[in-house]
Amino acid sequence: MFREDGISRGPLEGLIVCPVCDATYQLQRPKNGERAVCTRCHKVLIAPRRKAGMQIIAVAVAVVVLITAASVFPFLEISAAGRSNAVSIIDAALSFTQGPMLVLALMTAGFILFVPLVRMLLTLYVLIPVVLDRPPARHAIRAFRWAEAMRPWSMAEIFALGCAVALVKVAGLATVSFGPAFWMFGALVVLVIVHDSFLCKWSVWNSLEHPKER
Amino acid sequence: MVACTRCTRAWPLGTPECGRCGAKLVSRDEHSLQKVWALWVVGLMCYVPANVYPMLKTKQLFTVDESTIIGGAVELAHHGAFGIAAIILVASVVIPLGKFWAVAFLAVSVRQRGGFTSHRRLLMYEVVEYIGRWSMIDIFVVAILSALVQLKGLATISPGPAAFFFALSVIFTMLSAQAFDPRMIWDAQDNDNEAPDHG
Structure with missing residues (x-):
């Protein structure tokens, strides 16, 4: 072309x-x-890929919805000897709350929820005008740059494996049951991977540079 | 000619900034190695207290149990959970140590010619970049455990200072690996003339 x-x-x-x-x-x-x-x-x-733009947008919307829902609903519930405790992902991330641990809490929350969420929102912001054959959105270049810079810091899939390890550790101590957010988070992890494998960086940069000849 | 490492666009030599994606253009990042070593040292410095201080404090009825990273894994193995103990050991001991060694090796090898071919070194770089993030798993396990196991009177788990240092160590080694400019691997090859294939 x-x-x-x-x-x-x-x-x-x-x-x-x-x-x-x-x-x-x-x-x-x-x-x-x-x-x-x-x-x-x-x-x-x-x-x-054919129609990758539309597919990525669909996936990104799904991830945004799932992250929002998964962070609010209970994630895991533990019970032993009549006592129980249910936590959401936000609770888990913010469990480090003493002194310098607060920094760690914010970082954990960032890696698991905030970074993936912002990445998806930025992708939507950049791709929607491109797919609709409109001129690129304002600051689209900067937005896509940030989205790409955040890629290694989005750690949802690592958190998912962390859950599995934590479950085995607790299993001897008490009974653990899954909340709705657990399954949402599982789906989210898969969708983030799909998103990353569909996205062709060069195609996006090229369409931002020459909006018409996609 | 100078190329943008972010969006692969080529520009005339001396162009300060990529006109497509706005990245700063440098033919070779001369401060790359300096940055790699600085972040590497900070990462290593954080890794020591991460192994010395306790990672988890478990309170069960009247006993308080503090375990370090390695101590926790050994305990798990005693309970028969070998798979999980292995994951923890690999993620928080083998991977970080391997990463320190690999980044140091790469940084040294672009200066001196080593026994490895460029392809082997590139593979090493890619593995290090990909796998480094997975060390965070231990931090997430601690986060989940200390949020979940809060059964007043029965058992409570809270994070120890090691969690903080370990997270910092992972972050700094990730930054260190990112600061490495993989194009230097191929410059070393060009000097050695070990395989004169210019694509």
Whole structure:
């Protein structure tokens, strides 16, 4: 799609450079479902999918709803000898509350709930105008940059495995039962992974730069 | 020519900022190694108290039990939960130590030629970047346990100071790995001429 009017834009426009090993290639857009891979370090450079934009938006909306619901409803419930205690994810995250532990509480809450939530909201903000063939939203570039920078700090799936470990630790001590939020959180983890694997960074950057020729 | 590592766009050499995504453009981040080592040292410094201080304080009826990371895992193994003990040991001892070693090795190897090929070193970098986050699992376990097990009079669990240091250690080692510029791996290769394939 670039070849026809490639001369009017600088020659560098037609290049793509691998961010991992600096190998340089002539830009050639792969077809939907195909992938452009760096021959030197095997980094996936471009991986477009058909209607990925709409699917990602759908997934992101679902994740936002699930995070909101999962943080409010009871997550796990414990009972032993007639006493019981039900906690939500917010309770779990904010359990560190003495002195410097408060910092830890805020970080935990951030990693589990806040970062995934903000990432999804930013993705929606960036992608909705692009998918609807509108000009990019204001500050869309900055928004997508933040969304990408947050990617390693979104730790919902690690928290899910942490739950499994904690359950086994408690099992000998008391009976544990799952609340509705537990299942929501499970679905959420899967959806976040789907979201990340559908999203092709290069396609988003490209459509932000040239809104019309998606 | 200089390339944007965020959005893969190429720009003429000397362009200060990527016109597409706004990232700062540098051909090679010269302060990369300095940042890697600084964050690495802070991470290691936090890792020591994380293993010395107790991670969990368990109060059961009249006994108070304080366990460190390794102590807790050993206790689990005594109760027969070998799988969980293994997860805890791998996530909070093997992975962090392996990460310290791997990041240090990578940072040294871009300066001196090592026995590893660039591909092996790249693989190592990717594994370190991917797996580092999983060390947080121990912090989340402590968070869940201390929120959940609050049965007044019967048993209560509360976090110890080690949790704080351990979280800091994980965060700093993650930042350290992110500060590493993987393009340096390939520069070392170009100097060595071990495989002259310029893609």
